[in-house]
Amino acid sequence: MIQAVFFDWFGTLAHYYPPREHILSQVLNGLGFNVSPDDLRPSLLLSDREFYEENTATSIRDITHEERTNRFIRQQQRMLTRAGVKVSGDMPQIIFTRSLELFAGMKFILFDDVLPTMKELKERNLTIGLLTNLNRDIDSLCREVGLQPYLDFALTSAVVGAEKPHPPIFMAALEKAALSPEEALHVGDQYSVDVVGARGVGIGPVLLDREDVYPEVTDCPRINTMTELTAYLD
Structure with a gap:
């Protein structure tokens, strides 16, 4: 029993509140993209699944700060690509940095x-x-x-x-x-x-x-x- x-x-x-997709949409639209939160949410949820599967194999606590940052940026880029947002060059790093600043205000x-x-x-x-x-x-x-x-x-x-x-x-x-x-x-x-x-x-x-x-x-x-x-x- x-x-x-x-x-x-x-x-x-x-x-999280505000939801992550709202913050990420705000960041992307501020950089000249046209992406709604609803465009991002399904891909973001799949990215969560991928993150935990990868983290189970190699925890972010067992890698360096640089390796953690690179993993998060790669994850974010896969998520954006799946959502139909094409980014290249320095843009993945810029999106990650700006998102991180706004994520700090979430509860x-x-x-x-x-x-x-x-x-x-x-x-x-x-x-x-x-x-x-x-x-x-x-x-x-x-x-x-x-x-x-x-x-x-x-x-x-x-x-x-x-x-x-x-x-x-x-x-x-x-x-x-x-x-x-x-x-x-x-x-x-x-x-x-x-x-x-x-x-x-x-x-x-x-x-x-x-x-x-x-x-x-x-x-x-x-x-x-x-x-x-x-x-x-x-």
Whole structure:
């Protein structure tokens, strides 16, 4: 019987505001392009998937600052090409630098379906944990968005010393919850990080695929909204 549910942070519980595609559209249009946020969003979501798959193979924490920057620029250029935006020369670097400046002003907000789901989980007396690779003060973020009252604990990869999908952060969550793997579910939006990581230690994975980035996935529960999660708790 499920006694605990662990959640990923970005893309699962929270997203950026203003949305990244709005900021990137602003940057591009300021440089003479004509691109709407809607033109960018599908490609941006696929780029997130590609980033996490690449990062699972070689973490950005294990490479130099220059290598990280080059990886982000390459990722951005692939995303723009897929969206039909052709850039060359110094333009990828210029777009990246200007975007980075504006991204600094973004904040996190919760998806609309998060707090109602958290309330229902608490009414079921389930343990709720947060597992994230985000290198930030996650407790402060959770307080800011109103999530803190629902959480029993929050773990970051920086504190644990290992990123998802590696086992230590999932094992630390089980230790916090004082449960065995079969008594927990982990919900996340990235297959290579959340599904692979949870399954690797015996935790049941649920892929939250809000915008059908993983239509081919059939080897684990795949839901489009948080409200669908309750079907997998009994």
